Amino acid sequence: MANETKDYSRYFDFSDAKIISEDEHGKRIRIGGREIFIMSEPSYRREKQRGKEEIKVLYEEAVPEELRTFGKGKKYIIQTYGCQMNEHDTEVMKGLFEHMGFEWTDDRREADVILLNTCAVRENAEDKVFGELGNLKSLKLEKPELILGVCGCMSQEESVVGRILQKHAYVDLVFGTHNIHRLPILLRDAYFGKEMVVEVWSKEGDIIENLPKKREGMRAWVNIMYGCDKFCTYCIVPYTRGKERSRLPEDVIAEVRELARQGYREITLLGQNVNAYGKDFTDRDYRFADLMADLSKIDIPRIRFTTSHPRDFDDKLIEVLSRGGNLVEHIHLPVQSGSTEILKRMSRKYTRESYLELVRKIKAAIPGVVLTTDIIVGFPGETEEQFEETMSLVREVGFDSAYTFIYSPRAGTPAAEMEDNVPMEVKKERLIRLNDLVAELSKRSNEALRGRVVEVLVEGRSKSNPNVLSGRTRTNKLVHFEGPPEWIGSFVHVRVTDPQTWYIKAEPVRQETGAVS
Ligand code: 5AD
Ligand code: SF4
Numbered sequence: 001m002a003n004e005t006k007d008y009s010r011y012f013d014f015s016d017a018k019i020i021s022e023d024e025h026g027k028r029i030r031i032g033g034r035e036i037f038i039m040s041e042p043s044y045r046r047e048k049q050r051g052k053e054e055i056k057v058l059y060e061e062a063v064p065e066e067l068r069t070f071g072k073g074k075k076y077i078i079q080t081y082g083c084q085m086n087e088h089d090t091e092v093m094k095g096l097f098e099h100m101g102f103e104w105t106d107d108r109r110e111a112d113v114i115l116l117n118t119c120a121v122r123e124n125a126e127d128k129v130f131g132e133l134g135n136l137k138s139l140k141l142e143k144p145e146l147i148l149g150v151c152g153c154m155s156q157e158e159s160v161v162g163r164i165l166q167k168h169a170y171v172d173l174v175f176g177t178h179n180i181h182r183l184p185i186l187l188r189d190a191y192f193g194k195e196m197v198v199e200v201w202s203k204e205g206d207i208i209e210n211l212p213k214k215r216e217g218m219r220a221w222v223n224i225m226y227g228c229d230k231f232c233t234y235c236i237v238p239y240t241r242g243k244e245r246s247r248l249p250e251d252v253i254a255e256v257r258e259l260a261r262q263g264y265r266e267i268t269l270l271g272q273n274v275n276a277y278g279k280d281f282t283d284r285d286y287r288f289a290d291l292m293a294d295l296s297k298i299d300i301p302r303i304r305f306t307t308s309h310p311r312d313f314d315d316k317l318i319e320v321l322s323r324g325g326n327l328v329e330h331i332h333l334p335v336q337s338g339s340t341e342i343l344k345r346m347s348r349k350y351t352r353e354s355y356l357e358l359v360r361k362i363k364a365a366i367p368g369v370v371l372t373t374d375i376i377v378g379f380p381g382e383t384e385e386q387f388e389e390t391m392s393l394v395r396e397v398g399f400d401s402a403y404t405f406i407y408s409p410r411a412g413t414p415a416a417e418m419e420d421n422v423p424m425e426v427k428k429e430r431l432i433r434l435n436d437l438v439a440e441l442s443k444r445s446n447e448a449l450r451g452r453v454v455e456v457l458v459e460g461r462s463k464s465n466p467n468v469l470s471g472r473t474r475t476n477k478l479v480h481f482e483g484p485p486e487w488i489g490s491f492v493h494v495r496v497t498d499p500q501t502w503y504i505k506a507e508p509v510r511q512e513t514g515a516v517s
Contacts (some may be wrong), residue, residue, distance in 0.1 A: 063096060091213050225272075310358055378427030446477065481505065
């Protein structure tokens with residue numbers, strides 16, 4: 001049975017909770033001796049709703065004048081779980097912390113604030129966070145003034161917030177994905193109040209521009225849209241991230257221009273479903289293909305995007321991508337399953353055949369394109385034949401790599417109500433078979449590059465050998481080669497000498513600092 005082992009709903013039983021006071025700002029409750037100030041809490045029912053209200057774009061100063069020195073002499077840590085969207089949210093929160101005068105530390109014992117930026121997409125991600133909260137309890141007992149916060153996608157789940165209230169009452173602050181910009185105010189409240197502060201908005205807010213971001217390295221993420229309206233039946237994201245909202249093209253373009261000016265080499269455009277970009281605009285007809293065409297004119301060497309949904313991938317976008325230039329020939333195109341029947345029950349809104357047709361068009365238009373994907377095995381009711389259809393699709397497309405997952409039921413999603421009748425041993429065995437196939441295809445495609453010269457953006461030293469540099473090709477393949485550290489941050493041409501399964505060994509042929517071929 002789905003969820004048999006993890007029914008968090010009982011954690012949301014507030015029968016022993018006492019309401020101390022309640023007004024228009026929120027309610028104060030007491031559970032087991034701990035006072036909690038709930039400004040707002042998550043609700044699956046409200047997160048599911050998609051209203052017609054117009055999304056406003058606000059250009060705000062997120063850190064009020066009086067809080068600009070609040071963090072002076074204080075240190076913070078953010079531990080990030082999950083996808084690139086979360087990584088980028090962490091960059092925004094780092095920006096906010098540092099605008100308040102806080103300093104980053106790697107040492108937990110000297111931290112004044114520790115935030116866990118969490119992921120809800122699979123159960124094992126959640127287990128990790130609850131494990132970590134357990135570990136942090138002793139630190140909090142030793143140093144009661146430490147502010148311990150939970151944010152990100154898990155905070156948007158009512159069952160998780162209930163469990164924190166009941167079982168992890170030493171947490172000081174819980175906030176969600178829609179009110180990150182409120183961090184300075186919430187931190188102040190958590191510092192000065194004795195109670196736990198909970199502010200999770202169920203409904204997405206407006207788009208807030210001008211938030212400070214602290215980026216590192218030579219590659220930068222840029223949000224182009226927030227939320228997802230696809231409601232694939234297994235997925236929690238439409239609940240935790242709200243409805244689709246696109247940033248205005250002028251704001252995205254200005255940000256990318258500024259990053260180019262600052263010397264960034266590569267941009268990754270982020271959205272849960274970037275191909276839906278612009279669908280929510282009421283005052284203009286401007287879509288993802290238009291944005292890519294405009295961004296391709298900016299002087300930044302490489303532009304990537306993630307994640308695309310096959311359903312919204314239109315011909316105009318293929319045409320724009322086929323022009324090349326700074327638009328790289330790598331497309332991450334999650335398929336999830338190769339069986340039309342399973343895709344239907346996942347509510348993916350495309351078939352095996354239409355996916356293969358899209359792949360055919362992309363390959364015809366973009367020579368040398370590298371395709372990668374996401375796949376779920378063991379979706380409720382997946383038969384051996386249906387799994388074999390996934391295997392054959394993977395072979396037919398010839399993905400260069402794939403993120404593969406065992407299906408994990410998420411409370412509140414439609415699939416969690418379906419009978420999860422594939423035994424765990426079978427799911428694991430399917431995952432192994434699939435991973436073996438993906439490894440074989442990856443090795444084969446790397447092998448095809450033997451002797452060829454590729455352009456690499458040098459990102460740093462290899463983790464295992466400091467004499468070796470590591471970087472990525474336009475197609476996002478990892479390359480290792482010997483060279484001086486001065487090359488870090490530049491583009492180097494290398495010849496592939498020894499392709500492996502997950503990376504490529506190469507040797508430099510010539511250096512072109514900052515050049516793109
Ligand atoms: N179980 C397993 N994998 C999931 N994903 C999303 N939801 C689930 C789930 N409930 C996977 C999908 C998605 C990727 C980010 O995570 O493959 O593309
Ligand atoms: Fe989840 Fe589907 Fe939206 Fe991707 S497109 S975030 S899998 S609901």
